[in-house]
Amino acid sequence: MQRKYINKELSSQVLFLGVSMKTKGGMTAVLVSYDKYIENMRFIPTWKLGNKLVKSWYALQALVRTWFLLTFDKCIKIVHIHGAANASFDRCKLFIRLAKKCGKKVILHEHAADFVEYYQEAGDKQGITDTLKMCDALIVLSQSWKEYFSSIGMDKDKIHVLNNIVSPPEIAPEKHTEDGKLHLMYMGEISKRKGGFDLLKAIVDNKEYFADKLLLRMGGNEVDGDIKAYIRENGLESFITYEGWIAGQKKIDCLNWEDVYILPSYNEGLPIAILEAMAYSHPVISTPVGGIPEIIKSGENGILVEPGDTKGIADAIKFYFENREAIRKQGNNAFNVVQDFFPEKVFGDLKTLYLKMLSKDCLV
Template sequence: MHIISLGTIQKGGIDSVIQGYVDNDLFSNKQHTRIGTHAGAGKFNDVYLFISAIIKLINLCFKNTDVLIHCHMSYKGSFFRKLIFVLIAKVFNHKTIVHLHGSEFKDYYSNSSPSKKKLIVWLINHVDEFVVLSESWQDFINNISGRKVAVINNYVDIEKQDIERVPNQILFLGAFIKRKGIYDLLKSLKNVNSEFHLHLCGAGENNEVQSLINELALNDSVTNHGWVNAKEKTQLLSECSVFILPSYNEGLPMVIIEAMACEIPIITTPVGGIPEVIIENSTGYLVEPGKVEEMALKLDYVLSNNNSIVIANAKRHYLTHFSSKVILPKWEALYSRILTN
């Protein structure tokens, strides 16, 4: 069996998912090739990378039999790239999986032209398996295509470091874009009554974020770490007091799973697959997207209360649903089923 993984190599959730499969030996008993299809490093570089990916894929499809092509897809350009890769696979009569990660795929579909919607539905119905991250996404795909697709959660193997938490430390891990709610978070801090220090980890609209920090006179209360590596991320998840991700759209973010594993109380929004995992006052805390004042109240509550029961519930849910010991056997079974059909 030769598995070909196709997806972005840009830092973020999809890249960490693919690398996690490699690091946790999903492919140890198989031949595996990872092909980067996008890097977010400028249009010229991304076009070059895409063309190179097509050439590599055709070469591998021509030389190998018993091939399974695993496409990691989000939306927009990612959809069209994966459509082309699936068509190439069909020319060579190879098996295909499309694995949907895109948090804005529902909006992308809803705002698409009738012809593009037909292409999307065609792709869903003509791959050997279409995989989503949560039951809510399964319902959405079923509603638009009539196909009941597979649900396999993301996972991460991570543990809290043996260090004490520092009081009043708020942690944000994610892209610096409006969809992640970073601007709402900064505005909410003006209404937080507790002492706090915010740690921002990520990148994107750096200048806009810094301008708002300046405007709100928050420079002394915010540390911008930029992108952090796995070790730095684990340390921050282990020592900060609360993790917050006030997104407008999500699938099921890897960082939510990481936060559950690292036993830090979570404030987030009931979007995408998140409310299947984060339940108010049980495994975390929820606030509606864009509700700045409500966000401030939640931050005050979590920073000033004992969250041990919520933390324990979240850790238990993580161990039951989101560790490699639970998820990787599901991928093994899916690969075997597809290749034996």
């Protein structure tokens, strides 16, 4: 039986709002984990993939359902909203205002990797800050994000760093057959923002070196460009495969297969995929953006390169091929760091926040 870290007596007082659990992405992964570890989690999906009409109708239905529950279910005291930037934040505004009008405490759980850009380009910056201030608590994914939201006017005492959750590893008896090659894994949307094509360019520029030394598997939704065509046109099929969206048992198999994980992003919150790789004792090649440098230290549990630095990406991959002992040592260090992201610790912190908000003085 799956252990539950928040019981139904507490969970009955919390209503969760967020993207449909049938969608793909990091926020969905968090919500699925919450549903797994929270007893009788009460959840209303507010968004699903579709055209504008579908999205608008889905959000309207969610607003009506939320209003009904907050009006007639007196047990609910807290509304815990999972959101991001852009249209997601605009949608969150509606639910924040509704919850406050119904006299509920509100937690906004901010997952956006691109909130800085969203705020900088916004015409009504004060409106964004005012929305944040309406919340009784703002959950962010790292200390750097706490500092950022404080800098744009959110009360620092209301900002809480809560780690993303990652499940303990399901280790296979044999990770993979030793074939003398470096097993490199990329899991994330195939986009410029995530650095997927920077990774491929780094390999193309060093194709002669990598061709007989590397196996790369790439998984995720295609957002920018045609990755299959890129692989084919550059003659990379013999050692690079694109596997589409990876989830469930296939993800576990990939995590057991890989030696090193790579995600050379331009901006991030704190990617679940990095935490999952660390949970399986793999070093990580990534970039010093968002909350990543708070958990990945170059030379200790991975290597950080600047976004867009294709030479740095290639050099990092070469390092791990040529220094196999570093993979083992840094992988162990990665596992030690990620234990603070396992369910018992994360839900302990979340439970503490809920109980403070439910107390009479509500000192959050």
